[in-house]
Amino acid sequence: MPQKTHLDVLIVDLCGNAIGKRLPASALPSVFAGGTPVCAAMQPVDAMDNTADPMGQGFSDGDRDVYARPLCYEPRQMLERVLGRFAESPGIPAQYSG
Numbered sequence: 001m002p003q004k005t006h007l008d009v010l011i012v013d014l015c016g017n018a019i020g021k022r023l024p025a026s027a028l029p030s031v032f033a034g035g036t037p038v039c040a041a042m043q044p045v046d047a048m049d050n051t052a053d054p055m056g057q058g059f060s061d062g063d064r065d066v067y068a069r070p071l072c073y074e075p076r077q078m079l080e081r082v083l084g085r086f087a088e089s090p091g092i093p094a095q096y097s098g
Helices: 024-033 075-088
Strands: 004-014 018-024 037-038 065-068
Touching: 004 024, 018 024, 018 037, 024 037
Parallel strands: none
Antiparallel strands: 004 018, 037 065
């Protein structure tokens, strides 16, 4: 198996855009222990993907950094949990028929 040299850290904003950074593979333990700094204004965007100082994050606070922490999950396990909740629910999930 080839040696991994980099770690790609991605955050998806509210409009579905992936924003990220590439770190050296040696940063993996610290990213999982405490996160990695990212610009706080990257996440709160409006429907047009503008970051015009939403909630006072951005220009007014000097584009401060916050720490993004990884979420580790297994997609199939998440789906099983969601389907289990629907099975326990008396209602029927809504479907979009486009």
